[in-house]
Amino acid sequence: MQLSREALLRAYRQMKLIREFEERLHVDIQTGEIAGFTHLYCGQEAVAVGVCEHLSVEDKIVSTHRGHGHCLAKGCDVDGMMAEIWGSREGLCKGKGGSMHIADFDQGMLGANGIVGAGAPIAVGAGIACKIDGKGHVAITFSGDGACNQGTTFEAMNMAVVTKASCIFVFENNHYSEHTGFDYAVGTQLDIASRAEAFGMKVWRGDGTDFFSVFETMREVLDYVRVPGNGPAAVEFDTERFFGHFEGDPQRYRGPGELDRIRETRDCIKKFRASVTGAGLLSHEDIDAVDAEVLAAIENATAKAKAAARPTAEDVLTDVYISY
């Protein structure tokens, strides 16, 4: 199905927003001003955006430690996210969560998660709620090729099937869990989707470096899961992570030239531009204009985050409901 010019521009803007958000963090983290562990999503933008462009705020997502892309794609405020990662009290979670713990319930974003594999069971619950409400909404959990090895993920898949939860398991296979390769750690060497299939789910597969592949695949998945009574489904997207596992990772597990190669041939942003300009759907000028606007938005978010109020010792004791 042909996307409108507005839809194309919007999808591109979302991917570019994630890209520049992460590229900027990559630079700013080197100064030492940003605390904690930061896992960048660069390279996987087509997945988050190709999934979330189909969703309304009534649809829920549950994210991972590598959550910035999912959050932005689901509509979390850029300024609020940047401020959170900078540890400001004006951040989306008041500086209490940081990069790994961003949530925005008004946007249907039920939280990034520092515990690998913890998200899938939560999405099953949200998916059961969607089923009970009967309005065709869904809950989506993002999991990596590492998270798919947690017992929690297995339990969630089986429970989603037996409860017919309106739940979608999106597996982002970027071939690495921390410093370990997919081929070593995932026993079903062919893929992850076959596991979901074995649990009794309908599964799809797509190219996670191509927005159109993700978007069209997700249309089918969602058409299926939004029908009450159909129960869950799973989809695996093959994708790439452009930065280290977390910022500071020397990435010695990569092959020679690997990063250059994937940046050259597997970049969803480059592919999108080539495809839409090649087909005459958007011009280079259209895209350049989005690029400039996004860069300005990131610059602005960063300036605001740096200037934002810092939390104080008293803030440790807010949102506490039992004290001693």
Place this chain on the structure above:
Amino acid sequence: MAKMMYRDAVVSTIAEEMARDPNVVVLGEDVVGGMGTPGGPEAIGGIWSTSTGLFGKFGADRVIDTPISESAIIGAAAGLALSGKRPVAELMFADFIGVSLDQIWNQLAKFRYMFGGKTRCPAVIRMAYGAGYNAAAQHSQAVHQILTGMPGLKVVMPTTPADVKGLLRTAIRDDDPVIFLEHKALYGVSGEVPDDPDFMIPFGHARLSRAGQDVTIVSTGLLLGFCEAVADRLAAEGIGCDVIDLRTTSPLDEEAILDSVEVTGRLIVVDEAPPRCSLASDICALVSEKAFASLKAPPLGVNPPHTPIPFARELETAYLPSIDKIEAAVRKVLSYR
């Protein structure tokens, strides 16, 4: 004596014990690192560098890189231990006991007793704990409070590289399950370590790191250094502190604590976990019960607040016990006449 870092004391002790006893095996996530990648095995080890070189020396059968499956890692350690091996399992972050708690608590901690003494369970579970990295609520916790309360577990919390060496060797040679808690903010700290290949520190023997007559300060791990700083500050004013490094929270060296309080009459326990049902409240209760007559002031715990650990630098700093908070607590117990 050799000077080495806390993290190197971990790796070298494991390597020495693996060389000495072919039944010692290591398992955990990225303990080899690089498995199944273009860079190959050991391209890059785990994030704490606490297993560097083991795979090269001892091979894939004894250095087992696992998928992200904490429950199966600890369960496998239990099964290895029941089958004649001496597993040293690693949880990358202590917070991940949440994923594997059944295997720790209902399984390996209970085997010896529940099976009527028919088996031992010589498993060591190492894990990196503690705050100081702004790693937020799910990657910063001190978990000794939970594990110390579980019958069937020995719980070790080394502060210095020498203690790592002596206590980890004891842990690996021990026939019962041992939780070995490594403070992630101490990994880079250097210290003198004895060369003796059989250097061992028995469990339940605290270390006196400062000696004084006026106040007893009990702690371990990262916060022990804060306590020493307070003791040094107060020494300049003529106030003497006994600073006791517990080394193990189970078994607990009650004698060292009680002997000290009998002299000082005043106790502070500085603890990295929240205050309720804590190491601090436990030791304060112990002293109230067993050294009541010696007390000149109520025993006092210094803990973080009863909250999860916040992310931002300002918040984490405010959350943790600090040198100033410890000093204030000492002055408070001294204010009782």
